Amino acid sequence: MNTFVTQLKREYWENRGGFFRAPMVVIGVVVLITIMGLTVGQFSVGSHIQMMGVPLTKAINSMPADKLQKVAEGINLGLAGMSMLVQFALGIVLFFYLIGCLFDERKDRSVLFWKSMPVSDVQTVLTKIVAATLLAPAIAWAAGILLHLLMLAVIGGFFWINDVSPMKLLWGPAEPLKLWGVMLAGIPVNAIWALPSIGWLMLVSSWARGKPFLWAVFVPVIAGILLTWFDALSSLSIPDTWYWKEVFARGLFSIFPWTFDASGAFRFGLEFSKDSTPSDVVSLKSLWMVLTMMKTWLGAAAGIAMIAGAVYFRRYRELSD
Amino acid sequence: MSKVIEARGLRKRYGKTEAVKGVDLSIEAGKIVGLIGPNGAGKTSVLKAMLGLTDFDGELTILGRNPHTERHALMQDVCFIADVAVLPRWIRVREAIEYVEGVHPRFSRAKCEAFLAKTQLKPEMRVREMSKGMIVQLHLALVMAIDAKLLVLDEPTLGLDVLYRKDFYQTLLNDYFDHEKTIVVTTHQVEEIEHILTDVLFIKDGVISLSATMEELGSRFTEVMVPANQREAALALKPLDERSVFGKSILLYDGVPREQLDALGETRTPGLADIFVATMKGTYQ
Known part of the structure; x- marks a missing residue:
């Protein structure tokens, strides 16, 4: 247990920049832009903000219940969107973390130091997976909460200056607790969903003698192009769209959290449409959907097989001098 | 042990x-x-x-x-x-x-x-x-x-x-x-x-060419400084290595009794580096 904790700490020390500073930078930028926007708004429009020709204060105070309901939906959508910003940054960090995690140590030869310690290769690889699926997401989760609190405070303050009750318009209708709960529940589900990507990136990281990024990206791209050609040239119908969606996209990019949407389809990046808004994606319903899909588990099995491959290479790959 | x-x-x-x-x-x-x-x-x-x-x-x-x-x-x-x-x-x-x-x-x-x-x-x-x-x-x-x-x-x-x-x-x-x-x-x-x-x-x-304790090394290897007139006799004893310093030859022997070599000139126990150089001759040729 002590070994595991120490190994995890070591991952954090090495990747403090990605695991901790990156989400903090995202928060800083979002809050700063908001403050700047509100300041400009305050000076140029001042307290003359109106809603359908009525001064805002008055409009809010006489707002009917169904309108307030809409406001609440808007606020919760905004909160979920803010979480997604942090999650997207987390995805980028994890992608590069996994590509480098078993390659960099061979490149700078520090693997000779790590291997002089009584830690097995399985332990090492598992620690890195835990760092990518629990440690970094937990930090990003906390960062998301911090972002929500700061934004609620900043915007609430702006309302308050303008004589609008933040309690009525913002803090009351907002439901951050529910969102935080779902985000937390999403961590293990995302981990399962991301297993193929984790496996592939770690496999390349432990295997490549150089340029792991190019290997990780171009092998699947070329495989896909070949499949598409076959498809076009022969009567054999290999479903290449299926490949791009289920193998290519999931294998490379499922490390981006919440990239499944409510309908269970994979979406590259975070594309939102009318039926899959951030608050639809970030829901217990969509998490449950992911867990009930066969392909989630098939992909996870493929991911575990590739992780076993990564362990093999970490153990037996010889360092070229 | x-x-x-x-x-x-x-x-x-x-x-x-x-x-x-x-x-x-x-x-x-x-x-x-x-x-x-x-x-x-x-x-x-x-x-x-x-x-x-x-x-x-x-x-x-x-x-x-x-x-x-x-x-x-x-x-x-x-x-x-x-x-x-x-x-x-x-x-x-x-x-x-x-x-x-x-x-x-x-x-x-x-x-x-x-x-x-x-x-x-x-x-x-x-x-x-x-x-x-x-x-x-x-x-x-x-x-x-x-x-x-x-x-x-x-x-x-x-x-x-x-x-x-x-x-x-x-x-x-x-x-x-x-x-x-x-x-x-x-x-x-x-x-x-x-x-x-x-x-x-x-x-x-790729093979072990010598394996010995330091004491064994001291008793096995001997270095003799031989004047020019003794050189022929010294070479007859098959030295491992020969180098010359100021007109004298320094010869290194493996397994030749020291008493025998004392007759040829001044003997001493060679350093590890000298033995190494002598036994590795020809490595880079």
Whole structure:
């Protein structure tokens, strides 16, 4: 247990920049832009903000219940969107973390130091997976909460200056607790969903003698192009769209959290449409959907097989001098 | 006495070239063994096989274990510095100590800090900010604070100045070594380790060309300085090597009784470096 904790700490020390500073930078930028926007708004429009020709204060105070309901939906959508910003940054960090995690140590030869310690290769690889699926997401989760609190405070303050009750318009209708709960529940589900990507990136990281990024990206791209050609040239119908969606996209990019949407389809990046808004994606319903899909588990099995491959290479790959 | 290292017919091939061509070894506890050979002789391959960093053919056991399949268990009792400057560049002194303390049951923080107190290293320093010598100092402090049964050092003092090198070997002998430990060391600075070794192994072209204790070495090898008129007689005794200094020949013999050589000229026990050079002649030709 002590070994595991120490190994995890070591991952954090090495990747403090990605695991901790990156989400903090995202928060800083979002809050700063908001403050700047509100300041400009305050000076140029001042307290003359109106809603359908009525001064805002008055409009809010006489707002009917169904309108307030809409406001609440808007606020919760905004909160979920803010979480997604942090999650997207987390995805980028994890992608590069996994590509480098078993390659960099061979490149700078520090693997000779790590291997002089009584830690097995399985332990090492598992620690890195835990760092990518629990440690970094937990930090990003906390960062998301911090972002929500700061934004609620900043915007609430702006309302308050303008004589609008933040309690009525913002803090009351907002439901951050529910969102935080779902985000937390999403961590293990995302981990399962991301297993193929984790496996592939770690496999390349432990295997490549150089340029792991190019290997990780171009092998699947070329495989896909070949499949598409076959498809076009022969009567054999290999479903290449299926490949791009289920193998290519999931294998490379499922490390981006919440990239499944409510309908269970994979979406590259975070594309939102009318039926899959951030608050639809970030829901217990969509998490449950992911867990009930066969392909989630098939992909996870493929991911575990590739992780076993990564362990093999970490153990037996010889360092070229 | 239990065997710490036992090898029989150890071979290692890289593609078409065979780097190690059947090495037999048997090293007991309480020895300091110098593994000495020219570049490309297979030293590093033998060490890597011993440390479980590479696979091999033939038999090899370290402390009764197969290093290739049981590396992590073996590392409880074996420590090594496989190369200089392999500490990760991002790590801080404080973090390196905490890491080794966390994963190694035989590490003593107090010992490590005592070693570090003699250096310029500060807890917050990162490896990337250190000079090459400082990195080696940190690595050695970490490794010497581990109470291991076998310590393997591959060129441990490369990049260190002569003052620190002397100090290092002295510390190794006085504060680290005892009769239950075994040290295997390779270095090109043969003169500097000569006085601490108990045994020596010469490796040439992938085979052990000489295996002896230091006492045996002293009784086997003799160097004679012979005047020109005695040279013919001296050559008849088949010296290993001949070099001339100021018109006199210095000849090195293996296994010729010293009494016999006394008649030819002034005899002395040659240094390890001289024996090494003599036995390795022709390596680069």
